[in-house]
Amino acid sequence: MTTTRxxxxxxxxxxxxxxxxxxxxxxxxxxxxxAPGIAARDKxxxxxxxxxxxxxxxxxxxxxADPAYEKARPGxxxxxxxxxxxxxxxxxxxxxxGMRELYDEGKVSIVQGIGYPNxxxxxxxxxxxxxxxxxxxxxxxxxxxxxxxxWQFDRQxxxxxxxxLGTDKLPLAFVSTRVNVPTxxxxxxxxxxxxxxxxxxxxxxxxxxxQLADKPSxxxxxxxxxRRATTTALTSAERLKSLSASYRxxxxxxxxxxxxxxxxxxxxxxxxxxARVFVVSLDGFDTHSGQLPGHAALMAELSGAIRAFEQDxxxxxxxxxxxxATYSEFGRRVVENGSLGTDHGAASxxxxxxxxxxxxxxxxxxxxxxxxxxxxxxxxxxRSVYATMLDKWLEIPSAGILGGEFSPIPIV
Amino acid sequence: MPNVAPPDGLLKPYDTTRDxxxxxxxxxxxxxxxxxxxxxxxxxxxxxxxxxxxxxxLIVPQPxxxxxxxxxxxxxxxAFATGEIADLKIWWLYRMWATANPLAEKVALxxxxxxxxxxxxxxxxxxxxxxxxxxxxxxxxSFKSLLHGMSRDTAMxxxxxxxxxxxxxxNENFAREIMELFALGVGNYIEKDIQEAARAxxxxxxxxxxxxFNQLQHDxxxxxVFGKSGNFDGAAIVDLCLSQPACPRFLGMKLxxxxxxxxxxxxxxxxxxxxxxxxxxxxxxxLRELLxxxxxxxxxxxxxxxxxxxxxxxxxxxxxxxxxxxPPVSRLLANLGQDIFEPPSVxxxxxxxxxxxxxxxxxxTNFATELASxxxxxxxxxxxxxxxxxxxxxxxxxxxxxxxxxxxxxxxHSEIAGHHHRVEGTALQKLRxxxxxxxxxxxxxLQ
Numbered sequence: 001m002t003t004t005r006x007x008x009x010x011x012x013x014x015x016x017x018x019x020x021x022x023x024x025x026x027x028x029x030x031x032x033x034x035a036p037g038i039a040a041r042d043k044x045x046x047x048x049x050x051x052x053x054x055x056x057x058x059x060x061x062x063x064x065a066d067p068a069y070e071k072a073r074p075g076x077x078x079x080x081x082x083x084x085x086x087x088x089x090x091x092x093x094x095x096x097x098g099m100r101e102l103y104d105e106g107k108v109s110i111v112q113g114i115g116y117p118n119x120x121x122x123x124x125x126x127x128x129x130x131x132x133x134x135x136x137x138x139x140x141x142x143x144x145x146x147x148x149x150x151w152q153f154d155r156q157x158x159x160x161x162x163x164x165l166g167t168d169k170l171p172l173a174f175v176s177t178r179v180n181v182p183t184x185x186x187x188x189x190x191x192x193x194x195x196x197x198x199x200x201x202x203x204x205x206x207x208x209x210x211q212l213a214d215k216p217s218x219x220x221x222x223x224x225x226x227r228r229a230t231t232t233a234l235t236s237a238e239r240l241k242s243l244s245a246s247y248r249x250x251x252x253x254x255x256x257x258x259x260x261x262x263x264x265x266x267x268x269x270x271x272x273x274x275a276r277v278f279v280v281s282l283d284g285f286d287t288h289s290g291q292l293p294g295h296a297a298l299m300a301e302l303s304g305a306i307r308a309f310e311q312d313x314x315x316x317x318x319x320x321x322x323x324x325a326t327y328s329e330f331g332r333r334v335v336e337n338g339s340l341g342t343d344h345g346a347a348s349x350x351x352x353x354x355x356x357x358x359x360x361x362x363x364x365x366x367x368x369x370x371x372x373x374x375x376x377x378x379x380x381x382x383r384s385v386y387a388t389m390l391d392k393w394l395e396i397p398s399a400g401i402l403g404g405e406f407s408p409i410p411i412v
Numbered sequence: 413m414p415n416v417a418p419p420d421g422l423l424k425p426y427d428t429t430r431d432x433x434x435x436x437x438x439x440x441x442x443x444x445x446x447x448x449x450x451x452x453x454x455x456x457x458x459x460x461x462x463x464x465x466x467x468x469x470l471i472v473p474q475p476x477x478x479x480x481x482x483x484x485x486x487x488x489x490x491a492f493a494t495g496e497i498a499d500l501k502i503w504w505l506y507r508m509w510a511t512a513n514p515l516a517e518k519v520a521l522x523x524x525x526x527x528x529x530x531x532x533x534x535x536x537x538x539x540x541x542x543x544x545x546x547x548x549x550x551x552x553x554s555f556k557s558l559l560h561g562m563s564r565d566t567a568m569x570x571x572x573x574x575x576x577x578x579x580x581x582x583n584e585n586f587a588r589e590i591m592e593l594f595a596l597g598v599g600n601y602i603e604k605d606i607q608e609a610a611r612a613x614x615x616x617x618x619x620x621x622x623x624x625f626n627q628l629q630h631d632x633x634x635x636x637v638f639g640k641s642g643n644f645d646g647a648a649i650v651d652l653c654l655s656q657p658a659c660p661r662f663l664g665m666k667l668x669x670x671x672x673x674x675x676x677x678x679x680x681x682x683x684x685x686x687x688x689x690x691x692x693x694x695x696x697x698x699l700r701e702l703l704x705x706x707x708x709x710x711x712x713x714x715x716x717x718x719x720x721x722x723x724x725x726x727x728x729x730x731x732x733x734x735x736x737x738x739p740p741v742s743r744l745l746a747n748l749g750q751d752i753f754e755p756p757s758v759x760x761x762x763x764x765x766x767x768x769x770x771x772x773x774x775x776x777t778n779f780a781t782e783l784a785s786x787x788x789x790x791x792x793x794x795x796x797x798x799x800x801x802x803x804x805x806x807x808x809x810x811x812x813x814x815x816x817x818x819x820x821x822x823x824x825h826s827e828i829a830g831h832h833h834r835v836e837g838t839a840l841q842k843l844r845x846x847x848x849x850x851x852x853x854x855x856x857x858l859q
Binding site for chain 2: 183
């Protein structure tokens with residue numbers, strides 16, 4: 001038994017739950033497909049994986065043929081014999097076997113030399129920059145996805161839903177002054193306990209809680225923020241209660257944290273939960289010392305989880321709906337440090353897994369010798385990737401959200 | 413202590429001589445910000461005693477009861493014996509709940525957040541406790557002593573890779589964080605300052621659980637930081653940071669965000685920075701002025717700080733609980749995103765709206781249900797249970813007085829009293845249900 005969107009709407013209606021906005025007719029109709037193999041606009045989903053700490057792009061996409069690489073990394077360099085070669089000059093970290101398979105299937109685009117002008121090597125500043133898409137704003141209050149969701153909310157509220165999975169706090173990328181994005185760790189977490197009250201009292205209390213939270217909000221005050229957040233939480237709890245019953249798969253996901261989060265996304269897509277954008281975080285990339293084993297484990301976790309997720313999407317005929325990408329706050333320095341690790345750097349690379357059948361490398365691999373202060377120079381502004389995701393995938397105009405025009409990259 | 417002129421402008425003392433200047437609302441506001449919740453007795457005492465009396469009682473160390481001292485010692489010894497960080501957490505949570513010096517605990521938490529260090533990497537009860545005791549020793553005292561102490565604190569050195577900072581291969585971690593997070597804030601130094609400062613801290617290591625100056629690994633050449641040159645060591649860097657104009661402003665901004673309002677104006681930050689300099693970084697006089705000031709009691713600074721998990725949970729327990737089971741409380745706090753001794757990163761807990769997401773709202777709501785009606789984490793105080801049996805209006809008013817500083821407007825009060833009237837069951841059940849409702853209100857998440 002699958003729970004369709006129509007069932008959800010009925011669930012919302014019969015339980016008397018406040019809806020998240022008016023449901024326009026487009027919500028229920030099929031729009032023309034953009035291209036074969038790619039889902040209709042209102043079905044497309046963006047999944048972002050944050051590699052928290054600053055992923056070492058040089059050891060992820062390895063310029064194995066460049067002698068400067070071996071010279072810079074006598075202790076922690078990945079050898080020619082170990083890389084999974086993609087061409088004559090670059091190859092993947094040996095733990096990225098799943099990613100390599102997806103590349104061979106034509107599903108992986110790799111964007112090289114990605115960064116922004118005047119890179120900041122503070123985790124927090126640089127992550128804020130990637131999440132706000134506002135390199136010049138020292139105190140960003142909202143994120144690029146938050147702004148995109150607001151744009152969407154003003155036109156089609158039903159398409160303006162998103163979820164952050166497994167993060168302790170809502171990533172800045174999602175923060176907006178008006179749209180509230182729920183976060184979730186496990187489905188079971190998302191339920192109200194019954195306590196010791198009688199059924200009658202429980203219903204009275206729940207109704208009173210909803211009523212006292214759902215007061216009109218206009219002033220942007222902390223109280224208004226809390227009211228909206230409470231209403232969103234109570235609504236989401238009701239919806240997600242019915243999800244766990246309906247999902248089945250033959251794919252064997254690895255037992256890692258990232259895999260379980262991607263599996264949760266697959267479950268939600270299967271049950272047609274309206275969320276359009278998901279963010280999950282994989283932590284541990286701040287490899288200042290003893291980088292090799294930790295980084296290898298993270299690469300394995302990333303690769304295994306994405307591979308299983310993509311297989312699951314294919315099995316459930318959902319792969320045309322999903323664009324998945326990684327991002328990280330900065331790369332790391334070219335030369336290894338004295339603790340067999342690397343310090344904060346600048347430009348790096350990212351992976352995108354898309355339904356378009358064209359794997360490839362985009363941008364240029366930065367030079368290892370023409371550096372800025374010991375760091376790689378970027379040649380693609382990260383906002384071009386965002387512009388691509390917004391304009392080409394979600395069909396939300398990017399210029400207003402990113403504060404300018406950024407040329408898209410042909411990854412989808 | 414040199415004679416310091418009293419503050420003027422935003423920080424001039426709040427005038428309580430006017431009619432209606434010192435009511436339950438002001439008393440609850442002061443206690444809510446400077447403590448974790450308040451007991452019924454504390455609230456009554458604050459209303460009766462007035463502003464100055466209450467502030468003095470908060471700032472000046474009060475004697476702890478024999479019961480507290482015994483329990484605190486037993487819990488501390490347990491943590492040492494087991495070596496489990498879970499036990500050290502319970503030790504501190506107990507202190508926050510039972511102490512006669514709640515401001516000192518709140519300030520200790522402020523510094524723990526400021527110098528956020530996680531046992532996840534440190535892996536040592538004695539070292540985490542030593543850092544906590546360093547904070548207690550100087551928390552309401554000199555920030556200068558605290559910052560110097562932190563640069564040599566073993567937990568901090570382990571946390572920020574002190575031992576990897578060597579003469580030929582400097583490790584920038586501590587140098588970056590002392591500038592970015594502990595003393596100056598982003599934008600008030602350049603990368604070169606960090607690189608040079610890292611060399612000054614080289615050789616500041618830990619050996620056998622204690623600070624060790626590893627001379628051989630210390631870079632003795634000239635460094636240039638903030639435009640000044642010299643053969644600086646770590647202590648010199650700390651002093652240089654303290655003398656930067658950005659330092660008192662950074663500290664002022666953090667104090668204001670924690671105790672006064674989530675988005676302090678430049679004028680407020682400047683005013684507090686001036687007082688921090690005047691008092692030579694002594695926290696007691698600064699806090700005394702801040703908590704008694706005009707701006708602190710201004711309408712724009714009331715009920716606009718979102719309660720942290722500790723404010724909500726420990727605060728509610730202080731108001732309502734006679735006995736507490738700490739292990740589930742500790743787990744709840746971790747799930748709510750505030751796991752003491754294990755902050756998510758060296759940036760600590762940013763707080764404010766970031767405490768709030770659907771997951772945490774549901775947990776907060778479930779906590780309200782459990783505390784009001786359950787027996788898994790606490791039993792209710794007699795003074796609370798005694799409220800049962802009153803008329804709905806009276807019960808609602810008493811709950812609002814204790815839990816909301818009397819802040820419910822007429823409409824909300826009427827809804828709360830109405831709920832008490834409608835729910836079925838014994839007087840105690842009706843009371844519990846009303847407590848649950850009030851604690852799940854968006855209003856209750858604010859102080």
